[in-house]
Amino acid sequence: MENSDSGSCRRKTACANRGGKGHYPAQPMNTFIRKSVEELQAYTPGEQPKVEGLIKLNTNENPYPPSPAVARALKSTPVDSLRFYPDPVCSALRERIAAINGCSPDQVFVGNGSDEVLRLCMRAFTQPGGSVASFEPSYSLYPVLAASEELDYMEVPLKEDFTWFDPPDELAASVFFLANPNAPTGVVYPEATLQAFSERFSGVVVLDEAYIDFAEGDNSWIWAQNRKNVLLCRTLSKSFSLAGIRLGYAIGSTGLIDALYKLKDSYNVDCLAQTIALAALEDIEWMQDNVRRIVTTRKRVVMELEKRGFRMVPSGANFLFVEPPSGQPAADLFESLQAQKILVRYFPEGRTGSYLRVSIGTDAEMDAFLCAVST
């Protein structure tokens, strides 16, 4: 099954455990709990250990701080204002996002991180017992969300080198979750290919652009905003250095956006997150400067790793997906790095099991990483 180029997609039944541990939990069923929830294997976020001196290259956090405008906004927020409910529909933030992207505020949905946006898409754009699809490999949260929503999850295997493989025309899924750049590979798909696919696909294409700011070229995506079946999903977690405040958003046709608003929790985004996000989005230059620094570092690390015999997947993100020099299992290098207090991410299952995902940190952090992999 691994490395399949056949183009046939694989159907995973709803609630299937990931990792071959069987369908039923070891513990006796709790009769109060929904069956699909008992069987659900929750998503495992990257570790957040509190180890002194640790170099943390495992969760794609930005190594540079958010804009000074964020600090100012936070400082000038009167604490007394916390006793009021936040704006339930993030009006000011939607206007700002709309202005940046050249769309209307009612084409913008703001969520508690793009996690919330993705979960709501899974629900809003499917019928009960329906199917969603994605590439394999892609963001490991998608199958968890599908199982949690009791949907079939279909995987379309990418090519051997993780580049685009055209999903079959008869793909019976109502949503395609399409991370671009892809995670955990970092691969950027050609824009024309995405556009052609969205014209061909009968359901909703969720373009998950968590890492788009690190990709080169013009990423304004006007065509996508004007398609009724495309939703762009973005986050302030990576390029804006704001993973801690949980702020994601979607841009799309009002038909799709309205459905997300109907389903969201009444006050889904807290008032400080709204204030901070607004400040950050008024200082785009700060974000762009940080992105430039990270991309420069990425290019340097790519060259250095190639010299050391690593197989590199071309990345348009703030991380690299790398295969250690021949003979060295990725799991061994993962452990060796951990012993040297360098934490990267390892996805042991399937064909991602021979790679490591390495976030781009500061130059000093990457020098330590390069030194550690050279020994």
Place this chain on the structure above:
Amino acid sequence: MENSDSGSCRRKTACANRGGKGHYPAQPMNTFIRKSVEELQAYTPGEQPKVEGLIKLNTNENPYPPSPAVARALKSTPVDSLRFYPDPVCSALRERIAAINGCSPDQVFVGNGSDEVLRLCMRAFTQPGGSVASFEPSYSLYPVLAASEELDYMEVPLKEDFTWFDPPDELAASVFFLANPNAPTGVVYPEATLQAFSERFSGVVVLDEAYIDFAEGDNSWIWAQNRKNVLLCRTLSKSFSLAGIRLGYAIGSTGLIDALYKLKDSYNVDCLAQTIALAALEDIEWMQDNVRRIVTTRKRVVMELEKRGFRMVPSGANFLFVEPPSGQPAADLFESLQAQKILVRYFPEGRTGSYLRVSIGTDAEMDAFLCAVST
């Protein structure tokens, strides 16, 4: 049907519109959208208008600021820390909540407001197409969440005076959402009655205690924490003056709590909310002082309104549910108050339609309210 004391519960089919507007939306169906979402009438939160000089008694916000410890915690948070993901399971906060309540941290779930907790309960403790129940009237979010989860919603009518009515033994619901004090009435049910019901009910009882700190007596609820089918749901929005940060939590058996953790978004509570909530929960006295002030004001307002001929429902919350003196429609008083820049909450449908819900503000705000209703 109104004011029914018959004890028969009413079944509402999933996705039924509230308010007799019919099952199908006026707009043409968008084929990308889940049918139940198209039909869903989203919850309407209380208005948050920006009107100068407005006296806002419509959303049960606390008129007093949060603890100074909150300001200190906020000020001492390094802005650089916002670039990291928050603790996905709120470890420090769960330990603090456990210590306050005399339970174990793994009996505590922390959510993005109790909105999230209630939504997850709706999902985790039902089977697909199942049923949940609540009293009528009760918190108007419950039927919206049920419709959103495609569940049947059954209403057990309270007595004429909004006091407890024993749900029938054969109640075929897997969760009973039981607000205590109830919303929008403010009625506190006898603890022994709740305990007896939870022993009799075959499903999960979600005791929604958003307003419990304003009720008199010992509310430690040790019995509830030790029952496998009871979940206590609380919030920092009201008594802790922190509606803006979205922090709710649940306490219950690990079987129930684990299910909520499986379903939640990966990083559901942002880092500032965690920091602020921890600070607030380390200054319980501040909250209790504010609660005492609010309860004192409430008692005074009750006496003054009784003098003016209002019919009062006994309240253990930070609001009053009042019927205007005979002959005056609640809708008229609502509008008259609005014209005087005083905003209260009005639920026009069913038997709540002859009442207004009035949040308890500062003494000055309540004097203005009393003056306005006397004219």
